[in-house]
Amino acid sequence: MLTTIRTTVVALSMMLPFATFADDAVNPNFKTECVSAWMKGAPQEGKVDYQNFGEQYCGCAAGKSIKSQDDLKLAAQTCMAQTVLRGTMDNVEEKPGLSKATADDILSACIDTWAVVNPQIAANPTAAAATKGFCVCAQSKLADLAKNNENITDDQWYLQIDAVSAGCAEAMMGAKPPADSTPASPAPVSPAPVDSTPASPAPVEAAPADTAPANQ
Numbered sequence: 232m233l234t235t236i237r238t239t240v241v242a243l244s245m246m247l248p249f250a251t252f253a254d255d256a257v258n259p260n261f262k263t264e265c266v267s268a269w270m271k272g273a274p275q276e277g278k279v280d281y282q283n284f285g286e287q288y289c290g291c292a293a294g295k296s297i298k299s300q301d302d303l304k305l306a307a308q309t310c311m312a313q314t315v316l317r318g319t320m321d322n323v324e325e326k327p328g329l330s331k332a333t334a335d336d337i338l339s340a341c342i343d344t345w346a347v348v349n350p351q352i353a354a355n356p357t358a359a360a361a362t363k364g365f366c367v368c369a370q371s372k373l374a375d376l377a378k379n380n381e382n383i384t385d386d387q388w389y390l391q392i393d394a395v396s397a398g399c400a401e402a403m404m405g406a407k408p409p410a411d412s413t414p415a416s417p418a419p420v421s422p423a424p425v426d427s428t429p430a431s432p433a434p435v436e437a438a439p440a441d442t443a444p445a446n447q
Contacts, residue, residue, distance in 0.1 A: 265289035288314045312400035334374040341366035368399035
């Protein structure tokens, strides 16, 4: 099941052709070409939201160095997860508001944001399970972040959202082991204590009695 979920999320996050990504991302036309390719998959309804999402997604991808298929997969995974959660929290900020948001509100907003990417997700049980799993991973962390939003700067806010998105994407996709998954080093084995009790002396055998007859 986990392999299926990973495959589904990869497929959802790779909606742009490799040819678009293969160009140097510092090309000033990269984002424009990326958005143009993204819009080829636009649904009949919700095109404005779809385009807004694509512009943020492509803006993220434009900052990545993409030279190979593996680079493409990593950029697609990273930017898709990041754009979904940033969009989720923007929507939560509008309604019900960060100070009132619960983990369930964030879960619902996250699933709705995935639906912007692909309105048919709900009709695909495998895709729905994959995206919901990602959102479940993020919801409690983002709920804690929302409660603390007044104590951090805007830059810190987005950096922390991106950290959550990266962690959940890695956990779902298996790109990297979670930070806390490194096996603990075995506890050192203490040497056996040295027995300091002095050894008992070896028993001294008595000299044999002289049985020779005395001289007369």
